[in-house]
Amino acid sequence: GAGVSQSPSNKVTEKGKDVELRCDPISGHTALYWYRQSLGQGLEFLIYFQGNSAPDKSGLPSDRFSAERTGGSVSTLTIQRTQQEDSAVYLCASSLGSGTGNTIYFGEGSWLTVV
């Protein structure tokens, strides 16, 4: 597609349930990022994939969060046993490579509400 595609765009889930968020990066982009944005807050880095290298998971807030990227393309962010504080916008982004000059482009986000 022309841009980064994320699904679902909106998700309401009950506390304690697991959720999966999907990201389809721009075709040809080898780098993929997940960020979290809470109301009125900046972007919080979660995880970064670059090609076939081991992902940088340093931003994941707890072991309830995990992500995978299959075939170097589509990525899934999974949140297990969701808590109310997980309510946020989860933004996926991709870039052509990991070099300093590579600009990242964002999807529209998955808006997660945990009730």
Place this chain on the structure above:
Amino acid sequence: QKEVEQDPGPLSVPEGAIVSLNCTYSNSAFQYFMWYRQYSRKGPELLMYTYSSGNKEDGRFTAQVDKSSKYISLFIRDSQPSDSATYLCAMKSNDMRFGAGTRLTVKP
């Protein structure tokens, strides 16, 4: 201290005003500086991109970087209601860091 500091506002200006948005940072390794615009319930979109110190102009928008002061700015001339959005600064060395975003409202 956060690596990137940005006043969250909100900032409200009348149509036609000049808007100045700013960020400061602490990591001297940052080399690329960006401004993203985020409309309500949308993802951030790249607005301006600059490398190292200096000015870059694109239409009504001017991005300014002062590496010696670790200070970047975005100026919007002749602001329009359609400029109402949250503006996030971002900077990159090996990692990308974002400011908290400044919420701007331009009133007709």
